[in-house]
Amino acid sequence: MIGFTNGEVRAYLTGHPELRCEVRNLWFANPEAPSITVNLRVKGPHQLVYLARLAAHLGHDEGHFGHACLWITTWGVWSNHDEAIAFKTLERFRRSYGEARSIEAAPGTCFRHDEFIESVSCLLQPMLIGWDAYYVPSWAPGGIDYFVSVSHDGFIDIEVRTKALHAEVVGIFRRHIWIDGLMKS
Secondary structure, eight states: OEEEOHHHHHHHHHTSTTEEEETTEEEESSOOSOOEEEEOOOSSTHHHHHHHHHHHHTTSOGGGEEEEEEEEEEOOSSOHHHHHHHHHHHHHHHHTTTOOSOTTTOOEEEEOTTOHHHHHHHHHHHHHHTOEEEEEEEESSSOOSEEEEEETTTEEEEEESOHHHHHHHHHHHHHTTOOSSSEEO
16 A cells, blocks of 8 residues: 555556546546446445445456555545544554555555455545545456546445446446435436
8 A cells, every 4th residue: 555646646547548637537538338326325334334345346356456546536525523533544544554644645545456455444434524535446357447436425426437337337236235215327
């Protein structure tokens, strides 16, 4: 695990030909399908843990995890007292891996192939506290075929490249009961 500044995150993401990145916005260069929106307002907090893990691998075998990037793009939406909890959690977690910079200084985190659970743990933080963030996983073999956009407005968007993947992801969310008021596509 290593922290990235905003500039380093943008350079990393634009290094993938299928992605486009400007300022704090990320999108696929040639998307064939609409995003899939999932409501984060759930009945029990344990459901967010389940959703974070599901969104992090979406049909991929976790053993084929290549790497991922989590980029927190917006904070300061809620009270400093509440957000301090997420800052402290992420910063302590990152410090345990040798990253001493604050989230403000290095809002991106890159995870190695053997850090899937760590990436899910960090993805959960913006979902819980209500920050805007992107989670961009890469899979071996393959590459980047989707990414997760977390919104401080209480939802995530699953951005997919192809219509075939869109249908597959909708099926995954239906099988895992993230439908009927929790999801729209």
